[in-house]
Amino acid sequence: MRLLLTGGAGYLGAQVLVELLQAGHDVTVLDNLSTGHVEAVRRAQALAGRPCSFVLADIGDTPRVVDALDGVDAVLHFAASKLSGESMERPERYFRNNVAGMCGLLAAMEATSVRRIVYSSSAAVYGAQPVMPVREDVALRPESPYGVSKLQGEQLLEWMVRCRKWSAVSLRYFNPVGAHPSGALGEPVEHAASLVPRALGALTRPDARFTLFGTDYPTPDGTCQRDFIHVTDLARAHLLALRALDAPGHAIFNVGTGRPYSVREVLTACARVTGREVPMTAGARRPGDVPCVVADPRRFQARMGFTAALGLDEMVASAWRWWLTNPRGYADAPAPDAPTSDATPDAAPAAAG
Ligand SMILES: NC(=O)c1ccc[n+]([C@@H]2O[C@H](COP(=O)([O-])OP(=O)(O)OC[C@H]3O[C@@H](n4cnc5c(N)ncnc54)[C@H](O)[C@@H]3O)[C@@H](O)[C@H]2O)c1
Incomplete structure (x- = not known):
């Protein structure tokens, strides 16, 4: 398929880019590089052994997006601002980027009759829920502007499906690691x-110490529990989601493992993988943190056959490899040429791993 991947220079988008290219799709990445890195796009191409196109543009810039959609079959929409805490300080930025920006993207899609989209939603749409694991059909109570903005993205798609006969898949990611x-x-x-x-x-x-936010939660070891999913599993989920676009309508799936891990269990895994204890200070609970958030993953499994394959140690080990080889993230990468519209970033050799 010919695909437009918004936010493909970001943390998750670049992982998905590798999977899409390896599966033989022709991909154009559209990104404004506000938090993304062109080096990530270069490395993704090198890992996949195939090139993609790159458009430096904002999703809200409808005319530019219209150009980028030429010949495209479907969109994977990752571009967004993603920090819940930051959204509590600057709500207007989150609604402008995640909702108004998305409207610009949808307008361009409608103008070019590209009516198929996979959307990066979030477990943040659930908020505090009385029953865990959480199913897709519970009443949604997002508690931050970020969570509300992600829910509004789903609602925009719901109406495009109902009014304009689009096919949409919203993937509610739990905790990608x-x-x-x-x-x-x-x-x-x-x-x-x-x-x-x-x-x-x-x-x-x-100089850094890890602060453990809350040790008195009603969980087996007193620390919060979350549903962590390996980014490689999450990336693979998108290949299945593309297949789900063959059916009309709006499909919504949790993307998690269904297995909660506590903060202490994660710290133990970090010690196991690295051979070193994480220096730690016990702190107070953070406002808004709920004791346990875990996905009911059965709908995605039953309808599309998705099961997460990788466990906690593999998540931590891969993150550790990245930190050791890229201690300053992409900052030490060779200076990129200024990306231009429709440029194909040169495939750079992947960092030693
Ligand atoms: N990482 C997580 O923990 C998590 C969890 C749940 C959902 N999500 C969702 O997954 C998606 C990707 O998250 P991520 O972790 O890769 O974030 P990220 O910040 O690493 O990547 C976002 C990318 O989108 C680009 N971008 C942002 N606004 C844009 C705009 N207006 N126009 C064009 N490009 C723009 C950025 O430059 C960046 O490359 C987001 O939609 C996020 O809400 C992430």
Whole structure:
């Protein structure tokens, strides 16, 4: 298929880019590089052994997106702002980028009759839920502007499906963790706010300590439990989601493992994989953190045959490989040529892994 991948220079988009190219799809990445890196696109091409096209543009720039959609069969929409905490400080930025920006993308798709889309949604749409594991059809209660913006993205698609006969798949990711097995693609350090990067950062930076937010939750070891999924499994899920676009309508799937791990279990895995204890300080609960969030993964499994294959140690080991080989993220990569519209970034050799 010919695909447009928005946000393909980001943490998750670049992992998916490798899978799409390896599966033989022709891909154009469209990204404004606000948090992404052209080096990630280069490395993804090198890993896949196939090139893609790159368009430096904003999703809200409808005329530019219209040009990029020429000949495209379907869109995978990753481009967004993703930090819940930041969204509590700057809600307007999140609605502008994730909702208004997405409207620009959808307008371009409608103008070019590209009516098939896979959307990166989030478990943040659920908010605090009384029953775990959480199923897709529960009442949604997002608790941050980020979560609301992701839900509004799903709702936009729901109406495009109903009113304009689109096919849409919304994937609600739980907690993506890890890096490409080569160690060449991972979460850039400057955006690494999640658990595993914070733990590994505390191992690699002499002045850093990991703060354990809350040890008195009603969970087996007192720390929060989350559903972590390896980015390689998550990337693979998108190949199945593309197949789901063959059916009309809006399919919504949880993308998780259904297996919760506590913060302490993750820290133990970090020690097991790295051979070093994470320096740690017990802190107070963070406002808004709920004790346990875990997916009911059965719908995606039953309808599309998706099962996550990789476990916690593989998630941590791949993230550790990325941190060791790219201690400053993509900052040490050779300076890229300024990307231009429709340029194909040169395939650069992958970092040693
Ligand atoms: N990483 C997670 O933990 C997580 C969890 C659930 C859902 N998601 C969703 O997955 C998607 C990708 O997340 P990620 O972790 O790769 O984030 P990221 O910040 O690493 O990647 C986002 C990419 O989109 C680009 N971008 C942002 N706004 C844009 C715009 N207006 N126009 C063009 N490009 C733009 C950025 O430059 C970046 O390359 C997001 O939609 C996010 O909401 C992520």
